[in-house]
Amino acid sequence: MPALSAVEASFFAGGAVRVARRLLGARLAVLAPGRGEAALIGRIVETEAYLARDDLASHSHPGPTRRNASMFGRPGRGYVYRIYGLHHCFNVVTGREGVGEAVLVRALEPLAGLALMARRRGRDAPRELCSGPAKLVQALGIGPEHDGVDLLRGAIRILPPESRRRERVVATTRVGIRKAAELPLRFYLAGNRFVSR
DNA sequence: GGAATGATGTACT
DNA sequence: GTACATCATTCCG
Numbered sequence: 542m543p544a545l546s547a548v549e550a551s552f553f554a555g556g557a558v559r560v561a562r563r564l565l566g567a568r569l570a571v572l573a574p575g576r577g578e579a580a581l582i583g584r585i586v587e588t589e590a591y592l593a594r595d596d597l598a599s600h601s602h603p604g605p606t607r608r609n610a611s612m613f614g615r616p617g618r619g620y621v622y623r624i625y626g627l628h629h630c631f632n633v634v635t636g637r638e639g640v641g642e643a644v645l646v647r648a649l650e651p652l653a654g655l656a657l658m659a660r661r662r663g664r665d666a667p668r669e670l671c672s673g674p675a676k677l678v679q680a681l682g683i684g685p686e687h688d689g690v691d692l693l694r695g696a697i698r699i700l701p702p703e704s705r706r707r708e709r710v711v712a713t714t715r716v717g718i719r720k721a722a723e724l725p726l727r728f729y730l731a732g733n734r735f736v737s738r
Numbered sequence: 739g740g741a742a743t744g745a746t747g748t749a750c751t
Numbered sequence: 752g753t754a755c756a757t758c759a760t761t762c763c764g
Binding site: 603606607608609622623624625626627 | 756757758759760761762
Binding site for chain 1: 744745
């Protein structure tokens with residue numbers, strides 16, 4: 542089994558845009574309960590940056606509340622929230638504690654644990670497993686209980702890229718928002734087949 | 739207290 | 752392309 546050492550804390554210390562770009566090519570892993578090996582791994586191919594309070598589309602915009610508490614907490618933790626009453630999405634908290642910046646993970650290229658992902662998703666095609674923020678959360682078994690999870694030592698971790706690939710990063714507008722919709726804060730790997738539509 | 743809203747996915751036309 | 756499921760959070764009164 543491969544070593545699954547997480548990235549260092551400094552990985553998350555930059556602004557959300559920096560980290561959103563840095564996350565592309567890194568891996569998101571959900572560890573198997575009780576073991577030091579990952580059961581599920583996906584390569585991050587699409588992210589969105591959500592900035593501090595002046596970003597009208599950011600959950601941190603209203604200021605600290607019960608829901609967004611993790612976003613104002615320590616960088617390098619997860620922020621999980623419910624959307625549209627039925628799905629969940631997973632974010633990586635970035636920057637400095639108290640600021641309220643995070644990166645939404647929107648799509649993964651499945652690398653390990655495809656069978657379990659397919660069972661959870663009810664679909665077999667690899668492209669249907671993690672090509673959307675709520676899809677990947679379902680495939681990886683992430684839930685509200687992971688809100689605030691420590692990505693350096695917890696059950697969910699960010700691992701550095703396993704191999705160098707030369708892929709260009711494309712920046713476009715964020716998906717599914719109405720406010721601040723014109724800002725180019727969505728990033729994905731050009732030509733990657735696992736990016737959401 | 740009540741109503742509107744939303745960082746989505748699926749099914750159907 | 753459009754409809755709809757479904758509910759916590761937020762904002763207004």
